[in-house]
Amino acid sequence: MSLSLRLPLPLTTAIVSLALMQPALAHEQAGVAGGLASGLLHPITGIDHLIAMVAVGIWGAQLGAPAIWILPITFPLVMAIGGVLGVLHVPLPMPEVMIAISAVILGVAVAARLRLPFAAAALVVAVFAIFHGHAHGAELPRAANALAYGVGFVSATGLLHLCGIAIGTLTRWPAGERLIQGLGAGIAAIGCYFLAQGVGAFA
Amino acid sequence: MKLNSARLLIATAMLLSGGHAAEAHIVPARLGDFYMGVVHPLTDLQDVVLWTATGVLAGTLGATKGRWLIALFPLGLVAGLLLGRVLGAASTQLADAAMMLAIGLLLAAAVQVPTVLLSAMAFAVAVIRGAANGADLAPETDRVLFAAGLTCVGYAAITLAMALTTVFKRTNSDSATSWRAIAIRALGGWIAAIGLMMASLALAS
Amino acid sequence: MRAIQYLRLALPALMLALAMLMRPSALSAHEAAMGVLEFREVRPGAFVGRWSIEPSIGASRVDLRVPPHCFLRLPEMNCGAKGLVGPITITNLGSNMSVVLIKVIPIEGEPRSYTISTANPVVSVLGTGAPTLEVWLELARTYVNYGIDHILLGADHLLFVLGLIWIVGGGWRLLKTITAFTIGHSASLAAAAFGLIGVPERPLNACIALSIAFIGVEMVKQQRGEIGLTARYPWIVAFSFGLVHGIGFASALAGLGLERRLLPAALLFFNIGVEIGQLAFVLLVLALIWAHRRLDAVVPRWGEALPAYLIGSVSMFWFFGRLVRVFAVI
Numbered sequence: 203m204s205l206s207l208r209l210p211l212p213l214t215t216a217i218v219s220l221a222l223m224q225p226a227l228a229h230e231q232a233g234v235a236g237g238l239a240s241g242l243l244h245p246i247t248g249i250d251h252l253i254a255m256v257a258v259g260i261w262g263a264q265l266g267a268p269a270i271w272i273l274p275i276t277f278p279l280v281m282a283i284g285g286v287l288g289v290l291h292v293p294l295p296m297p298e299v300m301i302a303i304s305a306v307i308l309g310v311a312v313a314a315r316l317r318l319p320f321a322a323a324a325l326v327v328a329v330f331a332i333f334h335g336h337a338h339g340a341e342l343p344r345a346a347n348a349l350a351y352g353v354g355f356v357s358a359t360g361l362l363h364l365c366g367i368a369i370g371t372l373t374r375w376p377a378g379e380r381l382i383q384g385l386g387a388g389i390a391a392i393g394c395y396f397l398a399q400g401v402g403a404f405a
Numbered sequence: 406m407k408l409n410s411a412r413l414l415i416a417t418a419m420l421l422s423g424g425h426a427a428e429a430h431i432v433p434a435r436l437g438d439f440y441m442g443v444v445h446p447l448t449d450l451q452d453v454v455l456w457t458a459t460g461v462l463a464g465t466l467g468a469t470k471g472r473w474l475i476a477l478f479p480l481g482l483v484a485g486l487l488l489g490r491v492l493g494a495a496s497t498q499l500a501d502a503a504m505m506l507a508i509g510l511l512l513a514a515a516v517q518v519p520t521v522l523l524s525a526m527a528f529a530v531a532v533i534r535g536a537a538n539g540a541d542l543a544p545e546t547d548r549v550l551f552a553a554g555l556t557c558v559g560y561a562a563i564t565l566a567m568a569l570t571t572v573f574k575r576t577n578s579d580s581a582t583s584w585r586a587i588a589i590r591a592l593g594g595w596i597a598a599i600g601l602m603m604a605s606l607a608l609a610s
Numbered sequence: 611m612r613a614i615q616y617l618r619l620a621l622p623a624l625m626l627a628l629a630m631l632m633r634p635s636a637l638s639a640h641e642a643a644m645g646v647l648e649f650r651e652v653r654p655g656a657f658v659g660r661w662s663i664e665p666s667i668g669a670s671r672v673d674l675r676v677p678p679h680c681f682l683r684l685p686e687m688n689c690g691a692k693g694l695v696g697p698i699t700i701t702n703l704g705s706n707m708s709v710v711l712i713k714v715i716p717i718e719g720e721p722r723s724y725t726i727s728t729a730n731p732v733v734s735v736l737g738t739g740a741p742t743l744e745v746w747l748e749l750a751r752t753y754v755n756y757g758i759d760h761i762l763l764g765a766d767h768l769l770f771v772l773g774l775i776w777i778v779g780g781g782w783r784l785l786k787t788i789t790a791f792t793i794g795h796s797a798s799l800a801a802a803a804f805g806l807i808g809v810p811e812r813p814l815n816a817c818i819a820l821s822i823a824f825i826g827v828e829m830v831k832q833q834r835g836e837i838g839l840t841a842r843y844p845w846i847v848a849f850s851f852g853l854v855h856g857i858g859f860a861s862a863l864a865g866l867g868l869e870r871r872l873l874p875a876a877l878l879f880f881n882i883g884v885e886i887g888q889l890a891f892v893l894l895v896l897a898l899i900w901a902h903r904r905l906d907a908v909v910p911r912w913g914e915a916l917p918a919y920l921i922g923s924v925s926m927f928w929f930f931g932r933l934v935r936v937f938a939v940i
Binding site: 234271274275276277278279281282283285286289290339342343347348349350352353356357360 | 450454513587590591594595597598599602603609
Binding site for chain 3: 436437440468469471472475561564565567568569571572
């Protein structure tokens with residue numbers, strides 16, 4: 203595996219300069235800063251989304267090639283398809299429950315080091331991606347600046363994957379492997395909590 | 406060693422452009438219409454995303470294919486400004502989104518785009534963005550100076566973006582699964598995703 | 611042979627320079643219609659303001675902003691114990707009235723005047739007492755920005771620097787050359803600002819244009835394989851033309867009505883601003899040169915002479931334009 207844990211310098215700088223740019227942009231284009239910030243924060247503040255996203259990254263790293271490199275390229279696109287459905291107000295069945303279920307499945311997969319065939323793994327992740335994108339897409343027309351929101355939320359998603367993949371590289375060491383399995387179990391547990399909540403709200 | 410200096414350069418360029426944007430709102434009053442033309446696209450997210458995408462795509466395809474853009478892109482911006490003047494202000498939202506989606510998909514799929522297609526796409530991006538940049542100008546703006554500024558920043562941005570991408574990708578024959586190639590393809594995936602959602606939004610509204 | 615070629619260029623420049631030094635009084639005639647606003651201190655911190663010359667757009671329509679701690683209701687202005695310290699702004703100066711002169715007459719100390727123009731809508735008024743930290747910061751902020759603006763708007767200076775980079779190339783030699791240019795213009799900027807040398811603005815501007823033409827000629831020489839003066843002694847050329855350009859910078863500082871005791875600091879900050887702007891420009895040019903090499907997109911053989919002729923033509927266009935204005939004054 204040639205992925206390094208170190209965050210490349212340009213990436214760090216990009217984040218810093220993005221942070222610097224925000225107040226300045228606000229003057230020029232109303233809502234860019236707000237859109238970026240809310241887009242960036244949205245996937246991070248929803249715990250169910252957050253844990254599932256990190257789990258996707260970890261699982262991808264566990265599965266190794268080709269999952270580890272197909273994942274970051276295609277996930278945003280599949281998610282965008284969900285986003286389009288959200289924008290067009292096409293309803294999906296029980297979004298909260300589905301996201302919680304995907305968190306549970308992904309968590310279990312990580313904890314059990316489940317080695318599904320690639321197509322099956324891709325299907326599980328794609329379902330999650332579409333539901334995840336749908337939740338954000340529904341927010342899109344309400345954002346102060348839709349493009350800024352889109353950029354923010356796609357970047358946040360990508361960075362969360364990166365976190366997951368980085369955590370996943372711990373599998374190289376036996377102790378790290380344990381840690382990751384523990385994490386997976388934790389994710390599944392939190393997913394169960396949200397599932398119970400979702401079902402409770404539904405019932 | 407060489408890589409480190411290149412990284413530093415990217416980092417500096419990013420910070421510089423960030424610092425530049427901080428001046429955006431006072432620039433027209435302070436420095437006149439030329440610098441307004443320079444700063445205007447740098448503070449517009451559509452321009453930042455689309456220009457970066459175009460530069461990165463050209464850069465990944467290599468210097469021999471990309472270098473036509475050094476002249477074509479600024480020319481396209483001027484053409485767009487003129488066209489926008491003739492046709493009047495029209496929303497470029499859908500066109501922007503479509504270009505984002507197209508360029509993003511090409512990047513994500515690591516397609517070896519032929520030179521003619523690359524040039525045509527870059528020119529189209531430039532025309533669209535040129536028209537968009539000229540759309541909301543105040544009547545007292547000196548359009549010649551604004552166009553000069555826009556052309557200069559277009560030239561500099563596309564040239565630097567291409568060169569930095571070639572440095573990042575190092576060689577043309579890099580395998581499509583090296584982490585550098587993956588990083589660029591993932592960027593393409595992000596851009597395509599943003600384009601797809603923006604397109605649906607433009608169509609829905 | 612080469613010496614004669616240089617003389618042909620250098621002679622008019624020298625004559626112009628001599629002509630300037632013989633008329634040491636700087637030109638300060640403002641051609642535009644001007645408004646003059648006078649603030650006379652009647653009690654500590656309390657001023658009476660009145661327009662001694664009404665601006666052409668009408669006094670009531672001028673959007674005058676005073677420092678936030680001051681309370682303004684013409685003809686009265688009360689600034690309290692802090693006194694009149696901070697920025698005064700007029701943002702709506704049209705093209706028909708480009709300048710407002712603000713005179714501040716304190717109870718103690720010398721009267722001061724400040725110029726507000728469309729291009730420079732903010733002036734910083736500094737207190738009469740010993741300068742506080744706030745005053746220094748305000749001074750630094752104002753003049754560093756002013757210096758950056760000045761160099762970024764000085765297309766002639768930037769073109770000269772571009773020509774220097776073109777001839778010298780990158781690396782250590784460029785560093786020395788740019789440093790020499792910096793030392794040159796800093797020295798003459800200081801000398802001009804302190805009134806040691808006085809140079810009328812218009813002939814000087816013509817001279818600056820000529821210096822760029824010189825660089826253009828040197829670029830052509832280099833392409834023909836001759837080793838010009840600039841290629842051999844870049845720092846000498848850069849230093850001496852730096853002297854000329856520095857006097858040009860000083861003309862921007864003139865007429866700001868700055869107190870003499872604050873002049874050194876203002877000069878320093880202004881110079882820092884100029885260097886920041888210049889450094890940014892040099893870095894951008896170097897980055898672009900690097901990018902062009904990287905993309906293997908260098909000027910084709912048939913077009914090699916083009917940049918030199920472009921720089922030459924532009925500078926001569928400026929030169930003649932400015933020359934006409936020199937004679938229009940005399």
